[in-house]
Amino acid sequence: MPSVMFQASDILDSDISTEMEDEPEIAESISQLAALCIDMKALRAKITLLAKEIELMTGEGSDTTAKEVELVKAQKILTMKGIQLEMASSEDELVDIKKESTSPFKYGGSTVDKKDVKVVSDAKVVVPSNLPQFRSKDLFDPEEFLELFERVMAAHNIMETRYVTLLGLCLDPTDNQWLNSRRLDKWSVVRDAFMCHFKDPNAELRWIQELEQLSVEQCGSVQRYNDSFTKRMVRLKWDATNHMAVHLYQKGLPWWMEVQLHGAISSCQFTTNDDLSVEVLSAMALRLAALSNTPSKG
Numbered sequence: 001m002p003s004v005m006f007q008a009s010d011i012l013d014s015d016i017s018t019e020m021e022d023e024p025e026i027a028e029s030i031s032q033l034a035a036l037c038i039d040m041k042a043l044r045a046k047i048t049l050l051a052k053e054i055e056l057m058t059g060e061g062s063d064t065t066a067k068e069v070e071l072v073k074a075q076k077i078l079t080m081k082g083i084q085l086e087m088a089s090s091e092d093e094l095v096d097i098k099k100e101s102t103s104p105f106k107y108g109g110s111t112v113d114k115k116d117v118k119v120v121s122d123a124k125v126v127v128p129s130n131l132p133q134f135r136s137k138d139l140f141d142p143e144e145f146l147e148l149f150e151r152v153m154a155a156h157n158i159m160e161t162r163y164v165t166l167l168g169l170c171l172d173p174t175d176n177q178w179l180n181s182r183r184l185d186k187w188s189v190v191r192d193a194f195m196c197h198f199k200d201p202n203a204e205l206r207w208i209q210e211l212e213q214l215s216v217e218q219c220g221s222v223q224r225y226n227d228s229f230t231k232r233m234v235r236l237k238w239d240a241t242n243h244m245a246v247h248l249y250q251k252g253l254p255w256w257m258e259v260q261l262h263g264a265i266s267s268c269q270f271t272t273n274d275d276l277s278v279e280v281l282s283a284m285a286l287r288l289a290a291l292s293n294t295p296s297k298g
Helices: 018-022 024-060 065-089 142-155 160-170 173-182 187-198 203-213 222-235 243-251 255-267 278-291
Strands: 094-096 105-107 110-112 117-120
Touching: 024 065, 024 173, 065 160, 065 173, 142 160, 142 187, 160 173, 160 187, 173 187, 203 222, 203 243, 222 243, 222 278, 243 278, 255 278
Parallel strands: none
Antiparallel strands: 094 117, 105 110
């Protein structure tokens, strides 16, 4: 018989029989999950009420500072409760009951042996201390923010099932309200929704402007220049042979390297401009930097 695992969704509509009273460890775990669900429901209602009050007070020109502080506090508590619930109901955080017993009990209309049951462990909830904050410092681009967020999650070996909950800790009250209103739990869906909602309509123009201003001198080395240029080129979905990309790449090189690069290109006997690519130019630039005694930062 496959092992039975009690998930959060089982709490509200399961028909676990009163025979569970003979299984104190299981009953306690289920009770803990139920309490978390009740707390989270109350917190969501409070957050919705506070958001409406803030909106009303803003319209009246009243000071909303106290309400906003209360809202942030409620959102953080909700986030922590969500983490605890996900940890408690996660398959990876379940442990076998140590006490040996085969006394059966009823669950979902079926008879289950205790040896086939797993209950929630008291695993410690881990929240990374270096969570990135969206819209702070230079993290205004949603794609860059999400990439950094996912790197932090991977570095701490955090399961993807917890990503959505931890994302709430990276948002300000307004953005957090948007996230909570979506009631989404699958990370891939949340990621796409986040990108769609927060994407800058002028992002393409901004990336082109960044490429126009990018230079080896600014980046400090040819290698970093190549990486920074490629990153923005990928954002723009430009092919490496894109004529604008090729032009802007050469523009960012120091004058002495651009002159030598033109000579190298001529000696390679490229038949058309289409033979040139950012990939080819970046490899040549790295080679020139390695052969030259002149500092690669110009």
